[in-house]
Amino acid sequence: MKIRSSMKVKTQALVLAILLTLAIPQMPAQAQQPPHKKQPPFYAVTDLGTLGGTFSRGFSINNRAWIAGQANLDDDAADHASLWRDEFLSDLGTLGGPNSLAWGLNGYAQVVGQAESSIPDPFGLDFCFTGTQLQCLPFLWQNDAMTALPTLGGNNGLAFAINDLGMAVGQAENSTLDSTCGGPQYEAKPVLWKDGVAHELPTLYGDPNGEARAINISGQAVGGSGGCALAPPLHALLWLNGTATDLGNLGSELYAEAVAINDRGQVVGSSDVPGDDFAGSGSTAHGFLWKNGKIRDLGTIPGDANGFAISINNKDQAVGIGSRAILWQNGRLIDLNTLVPGEPFSPLYLLEAWDINDRGEIVGLGLAITGELHAFLAKPCGDNEDAESCKGSPSLPAAVITNQRATNVTKPVGGGTLGHMLDRSHTRSFSRYQLPRIKRPISQR
Numbered sequence: 367m368k369i370r371s372s373m374k375v376k377t378q379a380l381v382l383a384i385l386l387t388l389a390i391p392q393m394p395a396q397a398q399q400p401p402h403k404k405q406p407p408f409y410a411v412t413d414l415g416t417l418g419g420t421f422s423r424g425f426s427i428n429n430r431a432w433i434a435g436q437a438n439l440d441d442d443a444a445d446h447a448s449l450w451r452d453e454f455l456s457d458l459g460t461l462g463g464p465n466s467l468a469w470g471l472n473g474y475a476q477v478v479g480q481a482e483s484s485i486p487d488p489f490g491l492d493f494c495f496t497g498t499q500l501q502c503l504p505f506l507w508q509n510d511a512m513t514a515l516p517t518l519g520g521n522n523g524l525a526f527a528i529n530d531l532g533m534a535v536g537q538a539e540n541s542t543l544d545s546t547c548g549g550p551q552y553e554a555k556p557v558l559w560k561d562g563v564a565h566e567l568p569t570l571y572g573d574p575n576g577e578a579r580a581i582n583i584s585g586q587a588v589g590g591s592g593g594c595a596l597a598p599p600l601h602a603l604l605w606l607n608g609t610a611t612d613l614g615n616l617g618s619e620l621y622a623e624a625v626a627i628n629d630r631g632q633v634v635g636s637s638d639v640p641g642d643d644f645a646g647s648g649s650t651a652h653g654f655l656w657k658n659g660k661i662r663d664l665g666t667i668p669g670d671a672n673g674f675a676i677s678i679n680n681k682d683q684a685v686g687i688g689s690r691a692i693l694w695q696n697g698r699l700i701d702l703n704t705l706v707p708g709e710p711f712s713p714l715y716l717l718e719a720w721d722i723n724d725r726g727e728i729v730g731l732g733l734a735i736t737g738e739l740h741a742f743l744a745k746p747c748g749d750n751e752d753a754e755s756c757k758g759s760p761s762l763p764a765a766v767i768t769n770q771r772a773t774n775v776t777k778p779v780g781g782g783t784l785g786h787m788l789d790r791s792h793t794r795s796f797s798r799y800q801l802p803r804i805k806r807p808i809s810q811r
Contacts, residue, residue, distance in 0.1 A: 424729030590623035
């Protein structure tokens with residue numbers, strides 16, 4: 367018990383040191399912004415809580431401020447797909463296995479994501495990145511029920527996004543062995559699901575694998591393609607009417623992927639830049655904006671080696687991840703924490719911004735002083751002369767809804783460690799290949 371108590375104290379001290387270190391560059395980054403640009407609003411931040419464990423993350427938000435993501439159960443025994451509606455958190459369950467994750471939702475409360483079954487993958491693949499080696503299935507959740515979406519004949523898949531017409535996109539295995547991988551596994555193709563049927567989307571340049579990350583109301587989809595499905599995508603793609611278009615890159619051919627598209631056809635994603643010699647954590651990938659046939663480098667926060675653009679709304683606002691949560695607005699690159707008044711971080715330091723809706727509301731991942739990482743909701747609450755209206759944002763009430771598959775959750779949130787930083791969601795592409803991760807001490811694994 368003394369060892370664990372000592373470890374907890376050291377962990378909390380380390381978290382505080384990280385928070386203070388991350389806070390140092392805030393003022394210079396803000397001071398360098400052009401004075402003639404319209405100032406962005408301040409944000410009120412709400413801690414969205416968990417399903418009883420120490421970790422949660424918000425991935426997608428619709429214009430009703432409903433949020434899809436993941437949250438840990440009691441004792442961090444499993445991650446479950448989660449849906450926050452108003453002040454209530456719903457556990458969406460799984461497809462027979464221990465873990466699931468909700469990637470996206472639309473305006474009609476249809477949710478898509480990935481969920482484990484109880485069947486082991488025949489090749490021992492860990493397609494869901496949870497360490498179980500169980501088959502990972504794409505799902506659609508609607509009317510309080512989770513249903514598996516079909517693959518292309520293989521064992522695994524995942525659904526990333528769904529538009530308001532019910533068209534979903536993602537990735538699914540076929541039944542052809544992938545010759546570009548070191549071990550046996552099937553090819554994983556970009557997929558469009560329409561009326562419950564999986565339609566394979568084409569890749570370019572002979573790429574055997576790919577994934578579709580987002581789809582807008584017009585049916586335009588974006589994503590990437592490349593070699594082995596375990597490697598970073600090489601080409602950022604846009605699909606329309608079954609035809610793929612290469613969106614280009616920022617001068618390097620090691621990594622490029624389109625991640626989001628708004629209803630105006632504007633695309634954001636990430637690409638390595640010239641001079642980089644690998645695509646991974648610590649590489650010099652930058653976020654990009656593609657519109658009207660041209661790609662533009664969005665840059666990085668001063669002091670950061672890389673940055674990743676993850677979402678764009680219909681009002682030219684984009685969000686993403688560097689060493690902290692990032693907002694792009696009016697041509698400016700902003701550390702989102704500099705727009706959150708309060709002491710110290712009201713109530714989280716914002717590490718990752720995953721989605722932004724047309725009201726400017728942002729969801730993602732934040733770090734608490736306890737070392738726990740929780741999903742957050744950041745709501746704009748006024749201009750830069752109205753900071754007082756943002757202070758005192760409370761945590762979400764501990765109200766939890768469960769469906770028939772889920773376990774009733776009543777245990778309050780407990781203490782956590784740094785071990786959950788960024789590696790708990792096992793997110794693909796930019797998180798899996800690019801973002802730095804802080805591992806748990808061996809004594810705490």
